[in-house]
Amino acid sequence: MIVDIIGRLSEEVKGKSFTFVLVVGTTDVSLIPGITVAGASPELTMFTPAADAEFLMTGRCRSIDVVPITPDGIPTPALISRASLSLVKTNKLVVNAGSRVKPRIPHLDLGGEPGGDIRKWGVREEVGETILENAKSLGENLQDEEFLVVGESIPAGTTTAAATLEALGYRGVDVVSSSSPANPKDLKRRVVSEALKNGPVDSRKLIFKVTDPVILGIVGLVSGYPGKVLLAGGTQMTAVAALLKEWYPDRLKDITIGTTRWIVKDPTARIVDFVKEIGVRLSFADVDFSLSRHEGLRVYERGFVKEGVGAGGSMIMALSRGVSPSDIVNSVDDLYSKLTQI
């Protein structure tokens, strides 16, 4: 039920203790109309990571009244993460890498700041270095776990991930997925191309110009953490893996990307080819939502939302402890019912 595309995660994670870390942030890229559906409107995307974090940790949102939804009313994948993790015992921590709206719950702050519109500038160089350094220190102090599971919430994160990949010489826009079934590739391509145009020659400076605080936070965390890591996310995690390969090549051997079936099967993206290219393992949770009681969850099977807030990795960790796919769907259904009173 954990399907290994490359490598063998299933046996590695079985029964292992783990800490789930959610890294949140925002950039002004998500304000570009049409680029993301991770919020009911471009302005509301600024609240999505804080609300995701609050919901994951406490079961309700504080920064906004209801859970984050797409403009079509489909709820955040934080539902899947919370419901899946509620079936196993785990530590959960929230890390703020740089958000316009900070989560109103205890969280670890990396001393970053929100990213800009990468067509002008993404992460200021000194801020990027601070995020990397603080995240590394945090990773060094999480030594007791057998596995570190790292999720993300950052609207328009696939666009900054694509730009990061392109800055490293990969065809990033081709690789990345989208939270919409209609992946706005032309728009992403234009934004990424404008971001890279006239960028700094220095390769590290160029990364900072086009990336986002969450990617840097996760890279830093993994650089300091001494053990095995599940990067719980979709195509955004390919940018993390590619940066690790560039800056911390020794860490690559301990990395698995763990995601959902919807990301792996996305016809608009190319995650499977890409992980082969850079040499990192990939697994996904084989859970089918078509039997959900709720239309708002069944639409995941039609390519809506797909991933985020470590949804795929959370399902993987539940499956690895012997929870069945139908128990996961039931748990998500129940949480959805509780929220919507349906």
Next chain:
Amino acid sequence: MIVDIIGRLSEEVKGKSFTFVLVVGTTDVSLIPGITVAGASPELTMFTPAADAEFLMTGRCRSIDVVPITPDGIPTPALISRASLSLVKTNKLVVNAGSRVKPRIPHLDLGGEPGGDIRKWGVREEVGETILENAKSLGENLQDEEFLVVGESIPAGTTTAAATLEALGYRGVDVVSSSSPANPKDLKRRVVSEALKNGPVDSRKLIFKVTDPVILGIVGLVSGYPGKVLLAGGTQMTAVAALLKEWYPDRLKDITIGTTRWIVKDPTARIVDFVKEIGVRLSFADVDFSLSRHEGLRVYERGFVKEGVGAGGSMIMALSRGVSPSDIVNSVDDLYSKLTQI
């Protein structure tokens, strides 16, 4: 080498996974001349918790240039904690319950604020409730560990602990120890007595008036955490235990106070009698510093400093993993040498 005064910790902690949480804060009580030696001057006590946290996590201080010292130049017990925990694998987290100077490392913030001078007011009621609520939520999200070890750093913390105990009807000033071999009991008694005089009739409000943010943070953390807890501290932890008995009596059965030999043997304090009175377990690390290579550490045997930053609990956790007392002293000695270039 872990000596159980009451209860049996040794077997319970053996080989158990644990997270070490350091809760930091300040109050204006530490500005009262003569009340504490947790800083080279009353003003510098405001930097001590931040510097302790920074040193524990990274091995150097950021908020000040050197590690916190007493007016006599004796270094912070954070040395003992870092050296002991470096001998075992553990997660370490810093929680800020309310500090004038915030640690310059990633830490969890409980949304509190520094405590006042309890002769006027300690913790504002709404702030106290926020600290309790956020800490509870944090505790609920640390489910994977078999043991939670909680240390503290708050200058003049024994005075606010004494006031908290007195507000609960105990003879608190008699119970508490001091970071100085000359425990300034008369001064503490005057401050506590003035703090309690004309206090609110409502018992919860009275606690907020005379307590500190760290005590509330630890009480909240334990209220949410579902497993066994080692309160890694001296007589301040008796106030935590007494508040737990008052507000969350069900949690008392999972609590052990874990401290140093210097606290248990302190002729000016009465921790052993008190834990019997309220019904909580007590253990200490039987480690002798008289064989240390450094005078600044040998003086611990003469009652200087005694405890803090979870020093006793850190030694207990190292001992529980089979580290010998002399290995602990060597490790602390080496860290001291590195710091002072002696």
